[in-house]
Amino acid sequence: MNMGDLFGMASKMKEMQTRMQEAQENLVKIIETGEAGAGMVKATANGKKQLVSIEIDEDLMKASDREILQDLIVAATNKALEKVEEKAKAELQKSTEGMIPNIPGMDLDKLFK
Numbered sequence: 001m002n003m004g005d006l007f008g009m010a011s012k013m014k015e016m017q018t019r020m021q022e023a024q025e026n027l028v029k030i031i032e033t034g035e036a037g038a039g040m041v042k043a044t045a046n047g048k049k050q051l052v053s054i055e056i057d058e059d060l061m062k063a064s065d066r067e068i069l070q071d072l073i074v075a076a077t078n079k080a081l082e083k084v085e086e087k088a089k090a091e092l093q094k095s096t097e098g099m100i101p102n103i104p105g106m107d108l109d110k111l112f113k
Contacts, residue, residue: 016096023095030087034079036072043076047088051077 027047035042040057054076060069 019095020092023092026091026095027088030084030091032080032083032087034076034081034083036075036079037068041069041072041076043073043080045077045080045084047084047091049081049084049088051080 030047031044031052033042033044037057037060040060042055044052044054046052054073056069056073060072
């Protein structure tokens with residue numbers, strides 16, 4: 001391997017590092033909402049797997065519905081996180097296209113935790 005190859009490889013690594021950093025910063029902009037109980041509970045999360053907001057229908061605000069409400073919040077949150085994870089993976093693949101070879105079994109999820 002000659003010096004030109006080394007410099008070219010270093011340049012590609014720096015470009016990939018820059019793209020990965022940009023992709024990580026963009027994850028905050030990816031927003032998804034999950035619903036449960038026919039839309040009575042809505043949870044919204046971002047691409048960093050952070051819960052952004054929860055909306056609860058007023059009809060569920062009775063003390064007798066407390067357990068149901070708790071279950072619906074968990075269900076809606078999990079749905080939002082599943083949706084946002086799919087979009088985050090797609091964003092990562094898009095931003096690193098051509099930079100990282102598509103290796104079966106290679107798990108890129110750890111890059112966004």
